[in-house]
Amino acid sequence: MSGADQPEGTARRPSRQRSAVLALLDDLDGFSSAQDLHALLRERGDAVGLATVYRALQALVDDGQVDVLRGADGEAAYRRCSPVHHHHLVCRSCGTTVEVADPPVERWARQIAAEHGFADVQHQVEVFGTCRACTTAGPVVS
Amino acid sequence: MSGADQPEGTARRPSRQRSAVLALLDDLDGFSSAQDLHALLRERGDAVGLATVYRALQALVDDGQVDVLRGADGEAAYRRCSPVHHHHLVCRSCGTTVEVADPPVERWARQIAAEHGFADVQHQVEVFGTCRACTTAGPVVS
DNA sequence: GTGTTCATGAGAATCATTCTCGCATAGCCG
DNA sequence: CGGCTATGCGAGAATGATTCTCATGAACAC
Ligand SMILES: [Mn+2]
Ligand SMILES: [Mn+2]
Ligand SMILES: [Zn+2]
Ligand SMILES: [Zn+2]
Numbered sequence: 489m490s491g492a493d494q495p496e497g498t499a500r501r502p503s504r505q506r507s508a509v510l511a512l513l514d515d516l517d518g519f520s521s522a523q524d525l526h527a528l529l530r531e532r533g534d535a536v537g538l539a540t541v542y543r544a545l546q547a548l549v550d551d552g553q554v555d556v557l558r559g560a561d562g563e564a565a566y567r568r569c570s571p572v573h574h575h576h577l578v579c580r581s582c583g584t585t586v587e588v589a590d591p592p593v594e595r596w597a598r599q600i601a602a603e604h605g606f607a608d609v610q611h612q613v614e615v616f617g618t619c620r621a622c623t624t625a626g627p628v629v630s
Numbered sequence: 631m632s633g634a635d636q637p638e639g640t641a642r643r644p645s646r647q648r649s650a651v652l653a654l655l656d657d658l659d660g661f662s663s664a665q666d667l668h669a670l671l672r673e674r675g676d677a678v679g680l681a682t683v684y685r686a687l688q689a690l691v692d693d694g695q696v697d698v699l700r701g702a703d704g705e706a707a708y709r710r711c712s713p714v715h716h717h718h719l720v721c722r723s724c725g726t727t728v729e730v731a732d733p734p735v736e737r738w739a740r741q742i743a744a745e746h747g748f749a750d751v752q753h754q755v756e757v758f759g760t761c762r763a764c765t766t767a768g769p770v771v772s
Numbered sequence: 773g774t775g776t777t778c779a780t781g782a783g784a785a786t787c788a789t790t791c792t793c794g795c796a797t798a799g800c801c802g
Numbered sequence: 803c804g805g806c807t808a809t810g811c812g813a814g815a816a817t818g819a820t821t822c823t824c825a826t827g828a829a830c831a832c
Contacts, residue, residue: 499830501829503778539822611757611758615748616753620749
């Protein structure tokens, strides 16, 4: 219901590159930009072309194995995530992310849409804050 | 709590350009990109430089008179909106927007954040769907 | 094996947004 | 009313993430 998935009857051909991107995301905790992932892969040794990193990420997002978030600066950030619908609680300071289930919001979104006659509903919910660790460590000096 | 506001003791000098941008947004219904707004102003006769459109929009967002949304393509979309906290119900097909109040989500976000020890919470909620008019008119042919 | 199809990668192209910098203008003071 | 200065403006250049192009290589079907 989100991505364009893969056209019926076609298979996605496996590749070292796509596996490498997914494996890297498995080792990472927070969200990372495509550019960062590309740089990390290069450091790691198994290099992947930048264009391919983008293609792999798009494929993974379409397959629901990775989800994407748009930062305030418009740069896309990717993160490996569980395939069931959920939302994120993100630390504004260190990027730590918690996946949260959301029955109430789910219900609320459906209801508000129905009240206004909207069909085929999707919603996008992200909660930002400062995690306990960062709060303790003290605010960033500017 | 969102924008960087205006540094204490400084005043924002009024200008024809900023007024024009705001006035245009008043006449529009859905969300519009900076580029679109720039083109519309040009057609309208009272032209404004593109860079200035961006500056004006930033200022208006900081002042809370306009809010901004990032589309899936990363392009920022702006819309005049009421100054009280609210969320949007957006038609995926025609762009029509409804502002919705959200006591339940508000509570839910605060609670979920508290449960995980997050402080200084913000949230970002958008609901997308197909409005009644567009559902009736039939889906877009692709 | 052999021909077909899909994936890759280097670099060019796109394109929204931001920056630069010379100029216009508003607000201020005497 | 003239100067003085901080601020806004605009045209074009610069930036930078993402996408496109196209030639090459790997996977698949038979
Ligand atoms: Mn997730
Ligand atoms: Mn609004
Ligand atoms: Zn943190
Ligand atoms: Zn509609």
